Amino acid sequence: MSDVMTPVQFKELLYWILKEFRNENTIFGIHKDKFYRKPDNSYFKIFGEKCETPLGPAAGPHTQQTPNIVASYLTGSRFFELKTVQILDNLEVEKPCIEAVDEGYNTEWSTELTVQQAYEEYVKGWFLLHVLSKMLKLSRGEDRAFVFNMSVGYDLKGIKDPKIDNFIEHMKDASNNPVFLECQKILKEAITAGDIPNLKDPAFVENISPHISNSITLSTMHGCPPQDQELICKYLIGEKK
Numbered sequence: 001m002s003d004v005m006t007p008v009q010f011k012e013l014l015y016w017i018l019k020e021f022r023n024e025n026t027i028f029g030i031h032k033d034k035f036y037r038k039p040d041n042s043y044f045k046i047f048g049e050k051c052e053t054p055l056g057p058a059a060g061p062h063t064q065q066t067p068n069i070v071a072s073y074l075t076g077s078r079f080f081e082l083k084t085v086q087i088l089d090n091l092e093v094e095k096p097c098i099e100a101v102d103e104g105y106n107t108e109w110s111t112e113l114t115v116q117q118a119y120e121e122y123v124k125g126w127f128l129l130h131v132l133s134k135m136l137k138l139s140r141g142e143d144r145a146f147v148f149n150m151s152v153g154y155d156l157k158g159i160k161d162p163k164i165d166n167f168i169e170h171m172k173d174a175s176n177n178p179v180f181l182e183c184q185k186i187l188k189e190a191i192t193a194g195d196i197p198n199l200k201d202p203a204f205v206e207n208i209s210p211h212i213s214n215s216i217t218l219s220t221m222h223g224c225p226p227q228d229q230e231l232i233c234k235y236l237i238g239e240k241k
Contacts, residue, residue: 005065005112010124011186013066017128018195027074027132028067036076041140046079047215052145053078059151059217064113069125073132073146082122084151084219085167087158089114115167120179122148122171122212127183130208135198148212153219156232168216168240175210184208216240 008016017027025032036053043050056079062068064083072080113121129146133139150171152159159165174180188202216236220229 005117007065007113007117007121008067010127010183013124013128014131014186014190015195017070017132018190028071030071030074032136035074035136035138037136037138038140038145043141043145046147047149049147049214050141050143050145051078051147052139056080056147059083059219064118064121066121066124066128069121070128070132073129074138078146079149080125080147081149081151081217082213083118084153084217085115085118085164086153086219087115087161087163089118089163115163119167119170122150123174123177123179123183126212127187127208131187131196131199134204135196137198144209147215149215149217150213151217151219152236154221154224155228156235159232159235171213172240173210174212177210180210 021027021032038052043052044054045051053076056077057063057068057072059081060083062072063080069080126148130144133144133146139145148171150168152164152168170177170180184205187205190196191199191202191204194200218229218232218236220232
């Protein structure tokens with residue numbers, strides 16, 4: 001098995017889900033009896049967005065890949081702190097990251113994916129959660145009731161770098177991003193072809209907001225001086241809004 005993560009394309013993921021659910025009544029191995037369906041219309045608001053449950057994974061491997069985001073959603077998560085991105089995204093690190101026989105030592109740096117690959121995983125997850133919510137009738141209301149919270153690190157210089165700045169801006173508004181537009185196109189084609197249960201109108205896709213995240217979690221290294229953290233927060237709140 002390769003020690004390099006290779007993301008799966010959106011169309012392949014979509015039809016993997018549809019085929020597995022049709023044939024096995026499971027999605028990524030989770031049986032439909034384990035899917036969480038909101039029993040009422042209650043929700044709370046955070047960052048101005050609706051959220052059905054106060055539960056969800058914190059940034060880590062469980063939000064680094066689209067299938068893990070989907071699995072979390074199916075089992076009740078509605079707030080997703082997405083895996084941290086940072087400027088150094090192409091490092092050679094020891095594998096496996098964690099091997100615990102007696103004591104465990106984590107040699108993982110930040111992410112197995114490049115910033116661009118991470119962005120693509122989050123966009124794919126964003127579309128699939130909208131699809132599954134409607135297809136499986138997991139929510140009681142009509143509006144989206146889950147939240148994507150991006151995470152960046154580790155210092156102000158890196159966060160201001162064009163690579164990370166571009167990530168932030170396209171998470172805030174993906175309207176013209178080619179990845180977002182490609183997912184839109186594939187999803188419209190699948191709905192038009194009648195491939196997705198309970199989804200008949202391709203116009204559904206137009207209502208999937210391009211505003212993927214309007215909130216951010218700051219990740220810094222252990223020992224980061226408080227004044228540095230303050231400068232980053234001032235930048236994110238003041239300039240990035």
